Amino acid sequence: MAVTASSTRDDAGLGPSSRQGRRSGPPPGPADRPPGNGGWNESARSTLAGYLFLSPWLVGFFGVTALPMLASLVLSFTNFSGSFSRMEWVGVENYRIMFTVDPAYWGSVRVTLLYVLISVPVMLVFALAVATLLNKGIRALGLYRTIFYIPSLLGGSVAIAVLWRFVWGESGLINGVLSVFGIDGRSWIGNPDTALITIMVLNVWTFGSPMIIFLAGLRQVPTELYEAAALDGAGRRARYWYITLPSISPVVLFNGILATIGGFQAFTQVYVVSGGTGGPAGSTLFYTLLLYQRAFTELRFGYASAMAWVLLVVIAAVTAAVFASGRFWVHYGDGEK
Amino acid sequence: MSTVVARRRPRRPVGHAAQRTLIHVGLVSAAFVMSYPLLWMGASAFRPSEEVLIEDSLWVSNPTLENFINGWTSVAQTSFGTFFANSLIISVLAVMGNVISCSLAAYAFARLPFRGRRVWFALMIGTIMLPYHVLLIPQYLLFNSLGWVDTFLPLVVPRFLATEAFFVFLLVQFFRLIPKDLAEAARIDGCGHARIFAQIMVPLAVPAMATTAAFSFIWSWNDFLNPLIYLTSQATYTVPIGLALFVDASGTSNYGGLFAMSLLSLLPVIGFFLAFQRLLLDGISTTGIK
Structure with a gap:
């Protein structure tokens, strides 16, 4: 009995080598390894192979990611401004200046938060609304998908930022449309009250990529659920609210986190639309743009590193908070929360 | 009823x-x-x-068609021909770098049961979420001390080191779907991991690699921040930097030329998208790439 059991286990494990005729007798090392190949056992070989395959990534991870990250933390406690010989340890001075002295700092925080808090939810609502319509089994789905997605593809480019300056300029497209209704618009980009809005609209304009993800999520919702609900007499709105939304809530979470992280890091459009200044009157001085100015025009690398670390901590905290909030509204299949 | x-x-x-x-x-x-x-x-x-x-x-x-002619030479000293050539060189190298390095790393993560794999994988996923601005300054100092500023190296070398972890993740997901029996059979025939990777996995992973290639190209082509920091002389500028220079320096009224060059700068991206549409949209659905 015991023999039979062990021999079956052997057969299962040695499937490959038993076909080779088991010439080398009991293999070295764990029983399920094929024999031979220079005396290496399989586990050591695959570990070696693993690290060889991984070596470019390992070099990149340490050289271009992990160590620079640590370096930036260290720099944030110094007054480094380009020359190591004049670098001094200044403790938390950079952080103190940032939070209490720098006149532009809190303005940039405000602009960035407004941008994220307004444009991200609006973008996601658009994405979900259009995805819902596209999911109704309509014709020409592929064509619509392509048209709505193209802005996402181009939105980060300088060409579109340049275009935006014309669309929202004094004699731009928007004012052209408004003049039809007898409204005489000013330059939206030149006005501190509206400049940020134009950049928010640019972000909303790129709703195509979350839309594609929503569409994939909507297709996963089991049709039986809708059929059962319809039999119970649930109306269209109730079905959307009680079946569709809970079913795709993980996708909402995923999109929300991606768009939030991306929103905090918006740079190209802001830089080009405002000509690198964050104007007019600091109304589009995003956090990333201030960081860029402090580092690369004023060469205050220590200070800018401190800004970068605050950004990292805020993004991490916001991401964690959104994840944690998911406990209350994200449903993962089969009635589990 | x-x-x-x-x-x-x-x-x-x-x-x-x-x-x-x-x-x-x-x-x-x-x-x-x-x-x-x-x-x-x-x-x-x-x-x-x-x-x-x-x-x-x-x-x-x-x-x-005049806009295309006078837009092409609108930036003093350098023509858009130079900018397009620079962008093309950088983007093609970035594609090669990402496809090679990311698929090597992804194969290791997906298929090689080496010691420490879970830890490295978690770290790799962590870098996807990392805001780029934390790395900006130390990377600049590093590349500056290597004398790489005003060359293409800071824009290209990191791509050969699989630093865009999104693609590693995408390829890992894909490699995991390939049936194990194929590689298993090859190993019995005495194939090493290098041959299994090159002759079995790579041909099967062509769709995921094409997605990686297309997104690498588009991101690299559109990239503004890195060229802005690293490329200091006009002869090394890429198209986005050239456009930004055009719009700032012109202040002129050569709007037609500006629009002509903007349109040209978008064409490669749109072309890539239309050519790989299916793959790209699937890539977005499964991983959330932009």
Whole structure:
């Protein structure tokens, strides 16, 4: 009995080598390894192979990611401004200046938060609304998908930022449309009250990529659920609210986190639309743009590193908070929360 | 009773023809409004400069190709030919770097049961979330001390080190789907991991690698921040930097030239997208790449 059991286990494990005729007798090392190949056992070989395959990534991870990250933390406690010989340890001075002295700092925080808090939810609502319509089994789905997605593809480019300056300029497209209704618009980009809005609209304009993800999520919702609900007499709105939304809530979470992280890091459009200044009157001085100015025009690398670390901590905290909030509204299949 | 139930049951195409039409009307108008700025940009590229600001419609009454000629040489000393060549070199190298290094790493993560794999994998995923601005300054100091500023190296070398972890993740997901029996059979025949990777995994992973290639190209082509920091002399500028220079320096009224060059700068991206559309949209659905 015991023999039979062990021999079956052997057969299962040695499937490959038993076909080779088991010439080398009991293999070295764990029983399920094929024999031979220079005396290496399989586990050591695959570990070696693993690290060889991984070596470019390992070099990149340490050289271009992990160590620079640590370096930036260290720099944030110094007054480094380009020359190591004049670098001094200044403790938390950079952080103190940032939070209490720098006149532009809190303005940039405000602009960035407004941008994220307004444009991200609006973008996601658009994405979900259009995805819902596209999911109704309509014709020409592929064509619509392509048209709505193209802005996402181009939105980060300088060409579109340049275009935006014309669309929202004094004699731009928007004012052209408004003049039809007898409204005489000013330059939206030149006005501190509206400049940020134009950049928010640019972000909303790129709703195509979350839309594609929503569409994939909507297709996963089991049709039986809708059929059962319809039999119970649930109306269209109730079905959307009680079946569709809970079913795709993980996708909402995923999109929300991606768009939030991306929103905090918006740079190209802001830089080009405002000509690198964050104007007019600091109304589009995003956090990333201030960081860029402090580092690369004023060469205050220590200070800018401190800004970068605050950004990292805020993004991490916001991401964690959104994840944690998911406990209350994200449903993962089969009635589990 | 049964008719009521039947009427309420959701069908794939939404019930009434009227409602379907309404949805199409809504979608078409949304698509039109969204695309209008792009179409207008395309039309403006073929208009005489003085008409660009006046004409809001898409109709081009006096079509001209002059914008493409004077836009090409609009930036003093350097032509857009240089910018396009620079962008192309950087983007092609970035594609090669990402495809090679990311698929090597992804194969290891997906298929090689080496010690420490879980830890490295978690760290790799962590770097996807990392805001780039934390690395900006130390990377700049590093590349500066290596004498790489004002060369393409800071834009290209990291791509050969699989630093865009999104692609590693995408490829890991794909490699995991490839049946294990194939590699297993090859190993019995005495294939090493290098041959299994090159001769079995790579040919099967072509779709995921094409997605990686297309997104690498598009990201690298559109990249603005890195060239802005690293490329200091005009002869090394890429197209986005050239455009930004054009728009700042011009202040002029060569709007036609600006639009012509902007349009040209978008064409490779649109071309790549249309060529790889299916793969790209699937890539977005599964990993959330932009």
